[in-house]
Amino acid sequence: MTSTKQNYSRNNRIAIDKLSFDFVIKDDIKFDEVTSKPQDGCYCYGMYIEGCKWNYETHKLADSDPKKLFVELPLLHLLPVMDRVTPEKGTIYNCPMYKVLSRTGTLSTTGHSTNFVVWMELPSDESEDKWIKAGIACFLALKY
Numbered sequence: 001m002t003s004t005k006q007n008y009s010r011n012n013r014i015a016i017d018k019l020s021f022d023f024v025i026k027d028d029i030k031f032d033e034v035t036s037k038p039q040d041g042c043y044c045y046g047m048y049i050e051g052c053k054w055n056y057e058t059h060k061l062a063d064s065d066p067k068k069l070f071v072e073l074p075l076l077h078l079l080p081v082m083d084r085v086t087p088e089k090g091t092i093y094n095c096p097m098y099k100v101l102s103r104t105g106t107l108s109t110t111g112h113s114t115n116f117v118v119w120m121e122l123p124s125d126e127s128e129d130k131w132i133k134a135g136i137a138c139f140l141a142l143k144y
Contacts, residue, residue, distance in 0.1 A: 001078065001118065003060070004042045010123040020084045027056050027074035034075070041079040049073050050135045056084040061093060061124040061131065070142060076120075092121040093131045111137045 001021070009016040021041075031045035053071040058127035064071065097117040099105075105115030120138055124131065 004078060005080050008040055010113045010117065011109055012082075014082050014116065018082050019045060019080045021118075022079040022081045022084060022130040024079055025054070025074055025123070027054065027059060027077060028078050032073045036078075038077060039079055042088065044076045044078060046140070047066065047127050048139045048142055049095070049136065050101075050139065051134045058125070059125070061122055061136070070139075075137075087121060090127065091105065091123065093124045093126075093128050093136065094119045095131070095136060095138050096120075097140070099140050101142060 005016050005019050005021075009012070011017060026043070031043070037043070043103060048070045049072075050070050051064060052061050053064045053068070054060075054074055056074070094104075097116060097120050098115050100115060103115065105113035108114050117140065
């Protein structure tokens, strides 16, 4: 993620600390149908979400199906944007992304957990409180 920002920063002569990611969900295409890299940013796939699902019709988070704990998220385009404005409350859920299921890690010297990756903005019609109470989170791996 840092190298994606660095490449964008160097190509556009922008200070890297002015960049943040826009999380664009590409649910109209599967990862194996991608034939070229994006002009800016990068594509990510293989992430999972716990406690809810992605609704491909509304393009937003939705309640999970019965007996389905984890669901694969669609292709994600991490797009660096300069001086990005955070979307309004009520239109997104700031979903924590972890490396593994345990959600725990050791505190590094920077004061951050070694398991936490990033806060990912996912579109939602529901209040953020609903998803927080449900314990919704994204994971990069379901084992280990």
